[in-house]
Amino acid sequence: MSDYYQGPNNSAKLKAVTLTLLASATILVIWRISWRLSKRVIGLPDYLLMLGLSLSICLAGFNLDPYFRWGYGYHKDDLPPDIQKALTPKICFWLNQVFFKATAGVIKLSICTIYMNIFSKPVLLSTRIARYANFALMGIIIAYYTGGTLVSTFQCNPIRKAWQGDLDGTCIDNTKFRVANAYINSFTSVLLVLIPFSALLSTGHRSKEIWQFLFLIALGLAHTACAVVRVVMIYVPNEGAATDPHWYNTTPNTLAMAEIFTAVIVSTIMTMRPCFQVVFSGIATTVTSTSRTRRTKVDSSGVLASTASQIRRSDRQGFMSTVVCHDDYRDFRHRCLAFNPTRLINNSTLTRQEFVSAGTTLQLSDNVPTCNRASQAVTVDLCRIALQIPTSKRSSISFELWLPSDWKGSRYLATGNGGIDGCIKYEDLAYGTSNGFATMGTNNGHNGTTGITMLNNPEIIKDFSYRALHTGTRSAKKLMKAFYGKKPAHNYYLGCSLGGRMGIKAAEKYPKDYDGIVAGCPAVDFNNLQGQRAMFYPITGSADSPNYIPIDTWKGLIHDEVLRQCDKIDGVEDGIIEVPDKCFFNSKTLQCSPRRPKNCLNAAQVAQLQKIYAPYTYPNGKLIFPRMNPGNELQAVSKLIAGTPFSYSEDWFRYVVYNDPSWDASTYNTNDVRKADELNPFDIRTYPEELPKFKKRGGKLLSYHGGQDNQITQFNTQRFWNRMYSADNDLQDYYRYFRMSGMFHCNSGPGAWAVGQGGGAPAAGIPFDPQHNVLAAMVAWVEKGQAPASLTGTKFINDTATNGVDFQRKHCLYPKTQTYIGGDPKKTSSWQCR
Known part of the structure; x- marks a missing residue:
């Protein structure tokens, strides 16, 4: 063994510290990178972080290998005799030093670029100086140490002289070189702390925000402390230093590992979501122009809000605007504002x-x-x-x-x-x-x-x-x-x-x-839809016509009679006409007679109802459009039977069919709808028998329609689907239709109508799953091949999601219908598709 004093063997401490920090850093980096990859916001800080972790793993290998094999440091007498004069120790020593400084530099650059995303174009001079000083110093330190170590190792290094005593020449003393590097290294760590610290001092904040800033600063201090202690240890004797100053002892080596992996952990935790809150938006400053002084909202990066709406959002959100992974937030925000869409369109x-x-x-x-x-x-x-x-x-x-x-x-x-x-x-x-x-x-x-x-x-x-x-x-x-x-x-x-x-x-x-x-x-x-909508006004007449049926009569007398005749057909009286196909409203029951002199309709009004609830045809009996849905009266009074022209149809005939703004909707007749269908501008009819190209490429189509629709009768979609089915008996393979009992036009109604069909509340309150959400059902059909067999609709109490669910009901794949089999009608188990 060596004649030199080595002190106690502390290699276990180095192993424990290195492996613990290595495992922690690796887990955090993988977590961070995986999260950011899933969000498609990977950026320069991430690439630097991955490079830094890779270099630090290599560094750990060069440090630990001699310890694991021989239990001590790098002194020649600690190595087996057969390699004491070999090239391996020299290369190992040089790579060890290079990897240490390269790792330190890359990690600090990663932290610095993260801060750049958080504090881009900073307002504060101290922040700008700290940021740019970091880049300059890290460039110097990597080049300086890498080059210096290379020269000292292969020209004449004290350790190499100890390994090869017969080497000619005078060895240089690299102590001053190491001290200079240590100071520069420490200074860059201090500058990293100054970047968030300057923002903390820039304006007054609430106590919660101050603590969040201090936490960010503390992360930087943890790394800085390791760097400062290592500088001190150059001057403080430790085991073996008195008799062998060239021996690379265990304690500073342990600190070096702690410094490197702490930096990795710091730069990772600082941007992990949703662990911590950061506080980088919403700092207000006063911007003075030559013409006037105005109060302008500026975030802590110094970027002015680009629109008034952004200013209002910043005001409302205040200082807290996002969560850490704030560089994710900044990356996306900057990517959004830097995007140039007009270049592409x-x-x-x-x-x-x-x-x-x-x-x-x-x-x-x-x-x-x-x-x-x-x-x-x-x-x-x-x-x-x-x-x-x-x-x-x-x-x-x-x-x-x-x-x-x-x-x-x-x-x-x-x-x-x-x-x-x-x-x-x-x-x-x-x-x-x-x-x-x-x-x-x-x-x-x-x-x-x-x-x-x-x-x-x-x-x-x-x-x-x-x-x-x-x-x-x-x-x-x-x-x-x-x-x-x-x-x-x-x-x-x-x-x-x-x-x-x-x-x-x-x-x-x-x-x-x-x-x-x-x-x-x-x-x-x-x-033909425009024609059917237009035909109601000539039938009902205006509100001042002698046989006009008032809205209250529609919503009361007539609607109640429709339900009396049709609501029981499905076996449950709940205001929902489950099977509209079986409901044929007999308006004559409402005609006034000696036995019913009040709360009734005259003969002309009954005749109106017979026309309104009948299919719309040409005089020769040819169908123009199917009959109106019975049970829609509560909503139909807003347009179809309001005693005014249906505005969409009136505009279509005025501005498209006839190009005549003076066209009078009260004069409408079947000649007008014939004219519209013959014109059929740009094939707007949209009534195909087949969709062969869409089917061939694997496209999927899904329709739903309310059974008490007040603007477009459900019977029309049923007719359309049947028409396509007659041309293609495999229609269900790519086109499925669901009848939604108790739904008015597109939404609302007495039934379980909410199936996630759009953004209107409470439809938006439906969970995104294939059984309850029609869009999710389409996603499952396209991406997983799971064709929907039913859709479960939800009825919220007072149609407000926050009030909770009143009941749910499955809507069947056409041509099946909901059939009541007994029990509580508000339970889905009480109904079956048959």
Whole structure:
């Protein structure tokens, strides 16, 4: 053994410290990187962190190998005689030093880049100096130590001289060299602490926020302490130092391992979500311009809020705005604001681009008032992109794409419109993103709820028929690929009413656009639908006509009689007509007679009811459109039987069919609907017998329709599905239809109508699972091949999710119907699909 004094053997301490910290650091790094990969927010700090961990593992190997093999340090007499003069110890020594400094540098650069994301473009001078000083010093320290160690090792190093005593020349003393490196190393650690510390001093905060800042600083201090202690130990004698100053003893080696792995742990914990809160947004500062002084909201990175809505959100959220992994938040926010969508979409104009944080209520002040959407709550972090995209020289679409930070399953969702509207359904955009979809909507080529812009402009009608949705989807796919770095894995569509028609038209005309389409209450056979809606007003007359039936009579006398005749058919009196096919309302029971002189209808009014509840036909008996759903009276009084023209139909005939704003809805007759169907602009009819291309590529289509629909009769979707089934007996393989008992138009009603069909409350309160949520059912069908056999609808108390569930009921796959088998009718077990 060696003649030198070695002191006690403390190798067990080095092994324990190194292996414990190595395991902790490795677990945390894997956790962090896996989480960030799943969120697609991997960045430079992560790559540096992975590199630093890899280098630190190599460093640990070079440190531990001699200890595990021989139990001591690197002195020549501690090594077996056969390798004392070999090249291996020299290489081992040099690599040990290089890996230590390279690891320290990379880890500190990782921490520094994390702070850059948190404090980008910092307002405070001390923060800027600390950040840039770190980069400069770490570059110096890595180059200085790597080069110096290389020279000293292979020119003449004291340890090498001890290994090879016959070496000629005078060895240099590297003590000063090591001291200089240690000081620089410590100084960089101190600077890392100054970065958050300067933000703490920048403004007054609440005590909770101060403690969170202090915690972040404490993480930096833990690493700094190791570096400072190692500097002190260069001057403080320890075991073997008095007689063998060249011996690489155990205690400083242990501290070196602690310093390195503490740095890895610090840089990882600092950005783990949801462990800790950070407090980096919402610092207010006063910005003075040459023309005026104004109070402007600035986050602690010094970046001005880009829109007034961002300022309002910052004010409302205050200093606490996000959770740690704040660099994830910053990475996504910066990626959102730096994204350039107009570069990808030809001739487009950017109308809005903003990062929207979870919990924000967007104020839609620039939305068209008739769209009746003044605000929209947002529940997830997302990037909002709004463009105006031209579709011709005379037309364009308003386009919005909401890109969530958590893009679950790489799914895309397009949303539809309603009525004759040009209104983006912001509630559906929020609904889609809340479930992890990148979600798109357009104004369908025009603004507002009327069709006046279609007058003498066929390009807008073309957008309305099909082009707006297709253009929006094509644009959205380009933007998603650029933003997320990959194409969506699966493409979906969700719409109801007009939106249902839009989805079916997309399957017919652009079968590759979507993998799965949810088309609720679809407005198929569109031209004849407009005729059927228009026919009610000439029948009912205006409110001042002699035989007009008042709204109260519809909602009372008539509705009660419909239920009396039809509610019992399914075996349960609950206000729900479970099987509308079996309900044929006999209005003559309400006619006044000597035995019933009051609370009745005159002969002319009874005749009105007979026409209203009958199928709509041409004089020769040819069907134009199926009969109205009985039981819809409570809602039908708002449009169909309100004693006023149905506005959507009136606009269609005025601005599209006849291009005549003076067209009088009271003059409507079957010649008008014949004219509309013959014109059929841009094949808006949407009434295919088959969808062969959509079927061939594996597309899936799902429709649902309420049994007490007050705008589009359920019998029309039933007729449409039967028509397609007669052409393809394997229709269920790709197109499934569910009748929703007790649902009005698209939502609401006495039945269990909530199936997650859109963003309107309480439909949005439905869990995202295939049995209860129609969109989730479509996802399971497309991605797992699990075709839905039923949908369980939910009825909330007073249609408010927070009030709890009143009852649930399964809605059967057509042609099956719900059959009551006994028991509590509010229990799903009391019903079967037969």
